[in-house]
Amino acid sequence: MGKSPGEVVSIRTGIYGGAFDPPHEGHLLVARTALVSGRLDRVIFLPCADTPNFGKVFAAAHDRVRMLELLTADEPRFSVSSLEAEAGRPVPTAESMAFFRREYPEDQLFFILGADKLEKLPRWTDARKLFSLCGFMALPRDGADMQKLTDGVRRAGADITFLPMREASVSSSRIQEALAAFRDPEHLPGPAAAYIAAEGLYHDHAMEERVQALMTEKRFRHTLGVRTQGVMLAQRHGLSLQKAALAALLHDSAKCLPFDEMKKLAHAGGITDENLLSSPEMLHGPAGAVLAKRDFGVTDPDVLNAIAYHTMGRACMSPLEMCIFVADATEPGRRDYPGLETIREKSLESLPAAVLLSLERTKEYVLSQNKPFNPLSEKTIVWLRASYNL
């Protein structure tokens, strides 16, 4: 039915509140369903504030806002409000909806919520006021008696409809569990996954502090830069973001240790190669891999190899090893050196070509100083040229 001339059609705005810790595909599906089936014109995501009582909120409010902004950037009908996130205290929904009522006086407002919240809805702070400010769109929950829930809420005075969708099987806590173990979770959209890996979210913070305690401030800054760059490259080349983040965090873990300590680690790890044992520069990677395994519980061989060979490479190096090698050479904080920009550009299209360029540049420099070029790196060069037709 078309609207008659002069008829004012109000905008239907959904406010989707929650922890979004982290935001995932299930949330986006709900918002899209609300647009289509709930005939909304727009959905505003409203991540809650951090509160000591909230329970399992692992990412700070500003990080959750940022992730939502990244995930909604391509959908003009989605936006993110930092109203509650910036409040620094729990904000009653009635207070938030009063804000949106003032902000959008002509709109029809709907608060989107899960069916699990319905039973307690009549007892929310200022529930009567809240019911006068907006309608509700509820997501069904498997096994819940929706009729009973609806009746209860309607009797209390709320205007409520249901979104016709199945309960999403995605759970934030399962995603959190995977991330805590440095695994790449399913149902976590790329931009959020990259943000989380680059920022080191959802991991035991103590681990990052222990890494920091092992090194100078400058080295730690470099480490975080390598993580940013490593995650970017991993995403670009379809590698595990979490493995890249872990390897980057630990790649220089032995770098600031005294040479004697590195040798002890090498001994504990069964490293006997005279060439590796000849200098801290050569040894800090392999010693770091021993440290990562012994003190940080890393068992993934690909991650350990990425740490071990991040300075010299090796024949048959894996894509993850190349990723960390290149990230180390090109992280944003690197002082400019001849060829840096070319290596950065190359790394976006080909990791092997970028590793080769970087090694060739090092070789040129070392030879110009009348120093011998490390044979392991020479082998890497030969292997890269042969294997990748470079």
Ligand SMILES: [Fe+2]
């Ligand atoms: Fe290093």
Ligand SMILES: [Fe+2]
């Ligand atoms: Fe490094």
